[in-house]
Each structure stands twice: as structure tokens, then as C-alpha cells.
Amino acid sequence: MSFMCSELVTFIFFQQDHYVQVMGNVLYRPYAIVEGDGFKECASKLISIGATYGKIGNIDEVLPSATTVSRHLSNVVSTAKERLIDQLKSVKQFGITTDAWTHKHTNDSYVTVTAQYVEDAGGWYVRSQTLATRIDNDRHTADNVRSLVKSILEEFGALRTGNVYVTDNASNMKAAFRDSTWLGCACHNLNLVLTHGLNAKNTGEDCGVPQEVTELVV
Numbered sequence: 341m342s343f344m345c346s347e348l349v350t351f352i353f354f355q356q357d358h359y360v361q362v363m364g365n366v367l368y369r370p371y372a373i374v375e376g377d378g379f380k381e382c383a384s385k386l387i388s389i390g391a392t393y394g395k396i397g398n399i400d401e402v403l404p405s406a407t408t409v410s411r412h413l414s415n416v417v418s419t420a421k422e423r424l425i426d427q428l429k430s431v432k433q434f435g436i437t438t439d440a441w442t443h444k445h446t447n448d449s450y451v452t453v454t455a456q457y458v459e460d461a462g463g464w465y466v467r468s469q470t471l472a473t474r475i476d477n478d479r480h481t482a483d484n485v486r487s488l489v490k491s492i493l494e495e496f497g498a499l500r501t502g503n504v505y506v507t508d509n510a511s512n513m514k515a516a517f518r519d520s521t522w523l524g525c526a527c528h529n530l531n532l533v534l535t536h537g538l539n540a541k542n543t544g545e546d547c548g549v550p551q552e553v554t555e556l557v558v
Contacts, residue, residue, distance in 0.1 A: 421496075424469060424496065425496055425497050428455070428457075428469075428496060428497055428498050429497060430461075431457045431459075431498070431500075432500065432502070433457070433500055433502040433503060433504070434455045434456065434457050434493075434498055434500060434503045434504075435455070435456040435457065435503070435504050435506060436453065436454070436455055436456075436489070436493065436498075436503050436504070436505050436506065437453070437454045437456070437505075437506045437507070437525070438451060438452065438453045438454070438485070438489050438505070438507055438513075439451070439452060439507065439508065440452075440476070440480055440485075448475050448477060449475065449476050449477050449480070450473055450474065450475055450476065451473070451474055451476045451485070451488055451489075452470065452472070452473040452474075453470075453471045453472050453489055453492045453493070454468060454469065454470050454471060455468070455469050455471055455493075455496070455498050456468045456469075471492055471493070471495075471496050471498065472492045472495070472496075474488065474492070476488055480512055481512060482512045482513075482515035482516040482518075483516075485512060485513065485516040486516040486517065489505075489516070502521075503520065503521070504520075504521045504522075504523060505517040505520055505521065505522045505523070506522075506523045506524075506525050507522070507524070507525060508524070508525055508528045509524050509525075509528065509529070509532075
């Protein structure tokens with residue numbers, strides 16, 4: 341009996357390895373996806389379904405349609421959002437980070453807003469929550485950025501007079517939060533320092549940084 345189980349487990353893992361390779365190649369997903377909690381939970385559910393109902397002849401008859409998945413996902417997001425809003429009610433102050441970027445293929449512009457805070461229930465824990473990532477194809481003026489961030493914070497009940505805003509050093513970002521406490525992102529500042537400091541000068545003079553050090557850091 342143990343031999344049969346061992347053979348079965350070996351067969352299952354061999355088959356999974358084949359499917360993971362196909363998934364990685366066709367869907368352009370990293371192989372490390374199999375180590376994620378979400379993938380493991382999904383695999384566990386599928387294995388349980390197989391153990392309960394046995395082999396399924398036509399998988400299309402049991403898999404939900406894209407519309408059903410989308411409708412269900414909307415309910416999941418709505419529930420998670422309500423739970424998060426309830427969690428944020430007791431927070432007195434947030435550290436708000438925001439940034440914008442453009443999708444290189446669609447040319448759509450996106451803005452993400454995250455909230456960092458300390459949860460003191462049962463101990464002090466630093467929490468970080470991504471509140472929203474929204475398409476924003478309007479001009480990224482200071483007024484537009486401030487309006488969008490404010491609307492997202494109001495949506496999640498996270499707008500506080502004592503909030504601290506952290507962004508890059510772009511002039512529109514600094515101007516957007518000029519009436520609030522604003523800090524330049526330390527990681528962004530460090531990146532700028534290293535980029536400018538380790539770039540070779542075009543003056544023909546020795547920049548003073550050995551090539552080996554430049555390659556190591558960059």
C-alpha cells in the first residue's frame with residue numbers, strides 16, 4: 341500500500357511539474373509562483389475537489405465563466421474594502437505614499453496610494469495597506485494629484501489633518517502637498533545620489549570612482 345502511495349505522489353508531482361512549466365511558458369508567470377500561499381491554497385482546493393468528485397471528463401463544464409469570476413471578484417473586493425475601512429477608523433494618523441507611472445504598452449497613466457500606520461491593538465505593529473491603484477490620464481498637475489489622493493483617502497476614511505505625505509521630488513508632487521507635512525522619499529533620494537555620483541562625467545576628467553565600484557553598485 342505504501343509503495344502505491346509513493347508511486348502516486350511521485351506521479352502527481354511529475355505531472356504538476358509539467359503543468360507548471362507549461363503555465364510559466366504560456367502565461368509568462370515566474371516559476372516561483374508555486375511557492376506562493378495563493379497558489380498553494382488554490383492547488384489544495386483543486387486536489388480536494390478531485391478527491392471528492394473523481395476525474396472530470398470535460399473541465400469546461402465545471403469551470404466558471406469569466407463573467408462569473410469577475411462578479412465574484414467584485415464581491416470579494418467589496419468585502420475586503422469594508423473590512424479595511426473598519427480597521428482604519430481607529431487610526432489617528434497615516435503616512436501616505438503615492439506615485440504615478442505610465443504603462444509602456446497602453447500608455448495609460450496610473451496612480452497608486454498606500455497608507456502606513458501603527459496598529460497598537462495587542463502590541464505595536466507597523467501596517468502598510470495599498471488603498472487604490474487608479475487610471476488617471478489627466479495632466480498630473482499639483483491640483484489634480486492632490487484632488488485624486490484626497491478622494492481616495494476620503495473613500496477609505498483615511499483623511500486626517502495630521503497625515504504625512506511621502507513622494508518623490510517631482511515639483512508637482514511637492515506642490516500638491518505644500519499645505520501638509522511632506523517628506524521626500526529616502527529611497528528615491530538615495531537612488532538619485534548614486535545615479536549622479538556614479539555616472540561617468542562627459543568632461544573627459546576622471547570621475548574618481550573606480551569602474552569596478554560603479555559596476556558593483558549599479
